[in-house]
Amino acid sequence: MPSIDDALSAATKRLQALSDSPKLDAQVLMLHVLQRPRSYLFAWGDRPLSEQEYHDFTQLLGKRCAGHPVAHLTGVREFWSLPIMVxxxxxxxxxxxxxxxxxxxxxxxxxxxxxxxxxxxxxxxxxxxxxxxxxxxxxxxxxxxxxxxxxxxxxxxxxxxxxxxxxxxxxxxxxxxxxxxxxxxxxxxxxxxxxxxxxxxxxxxxxxxxxxxxxxxxxxxxxxxxxxxxxxxxxxxxxxxxxxxxxxxxxxxxxxxxxxxxxxxxxxxxxxxxxxxxxxxx
Ligand SMILES: C[S@@+](CC[C@H](N)C(=O)[O-])C[C@H]1O[C@@H](n2cnc3c(N)ncnc32)[C@H](O)[C@@H]1O
CATH class of the missing domain: 3.40.50.150 (Vaccinia Virus protein VP39)
Structure with missing residues (x-):
């Protein structure tokens, strides 16, 4: 399985033509799969994904590539620093x-x-x-x-x-x-x-x-x-x-x-x- 960093780089490339914020989109979807805070990506970028994590991330990425809003995929959007379910x-x-x-x-x-x-x-x-x-x-x-x-x-x-x-x-x-x-x-x-x-x-x-x-x-x-x-x-x-x-x-x-x-x-x-x-x- 690819590492977190490698999966993020590949996802960012795929999203480049489709999103104004490809890197951020990929990171938000990854954090949703990992259920971890943002700092995790920097500390554990070279950790390989499990099979399940890679599968879940790939599914979400496919939906994002089809245009689905990131907030619909994660079910949440921050507004005024509050987590708002969407x-x-x-x-x-x-x-x-x-x-x-x-x-x-x-x-x-x-x-x-x-x-x-x-x-x-x-x-x-x-x-x-x-x-x-x-x-x-x-x-x-x-x-x-x-x-x-x-x-x-x-x-x-x-x-x-x-x-x-x-x-x-x-x-x-x-x-x-x-x-x-x-x-x-x-x-x-x-x-x-x-x-x-x-x-x-x-x-x-x-x-x-x-x-x-x-x-x-x-x-x-x-x-x-x-x-x-x-x-x-x-x-x-x-x-x-x-x-x-x-x-x-x-x-x-x-x-x-x-x-x-x-x-x-x-x-x-x-x-x-x-x-x-x-x-x-x-
Ligand atoms: C542009 S959205 C705004 C949602 C939210 N206030 C925000 O700023 O993110 C407009 C909202 O108005 C609601 N709406 C449309 N027609 C309405 C009506 N006749 N009476 C009450 N709400 C209505 C829609 O269901 C929708 O939730």
């Missing part, structure tokens, strides 16, 4: 979404703020904020029953008791409740966008990705209906596509919000737009 019911959390978490934490909110995460998927945003703000009361909802079950598992694994996971089509299951902050990373990709045929998104459900009106339909729906659920003052914050900042600010302004502003992600692209409702806003 499956094919919803989006795999992306590093750019950590910008939304940062922006939410930068707001001047009450210590015991009430917050809502719309389209929570794995629960990544809600759970990251819950881990940072144990006194916040967080509701997190999704229309997909499978995503709700996954978010619930993540909440339980991480032991974060200040989050309530709710099955709901946007606001429909909510009654008589207002929030200081509502956040959402909703579906925002246009159905004709060629990126839908590339990379990990091919393995993620369209219900998590695609929205009508050039990707803006869910954002507009939320902007309109959030008004009944936001405190005054209250903040509504979205993640959106890198070319949608101006359109989202315009929707906010058309619907009576103030201070619409856009923030950039790690790659310096427009990514987060937020706006306020204050006393007197209709």
């Amino acid at each position: 499956n094919n019911s919803t989006l795999i959390p992306r590093p750019d979404t950590e910008t939304l978490v940062e922006q939410a934490l930068a707001l001047a909110l009450p210590d015991n703020a009430r917050m809502l995460d719309l389209g929570t998927g794995t629960g990544a945003i809600a759970l990251a904020l819950a881990s940072e703000c144990p006194n916040w009361h967080i509701d997190a909802l999704d229309a997909s029953a499978d995503a709700v079950a996954l978010a619930l598992k993540n909440k339980q694994n991480l032991g974060l008791s200040n989050v309530q996971i709710i099955h709901s089509d946007w606001f429909s299951a909510l009654n008589d409740v207002t929030y200081d902050l509502i956040v959402s990373n909703p579906p925002y990709i246009d159905a004709a966008d060629p990126h839908l045929q590339q990379g990990d998104v091919r393995f993620e459900p369209l219900s998590a990705l695609v929205a009508a009106q050039q990707g803006l339909a869910d954002i507009e729906h939320i902007i309109i209906h959030a008004k009944a659920f936001l405190a005054r003052p209250g903040v509504l914050m979205f993640e959106h596509g890198y070319e949608q900042g101006a359109a989202v600010r315009q929707l906010f302004t058309e619907h009576g919000y103030i201070n619409a502003r856009t923030e950039r992600d790690l790659g310096d692209n427009d990514r987060i737009t937020l706006a306020d409702l204050v006393p007197g806003c209709a």
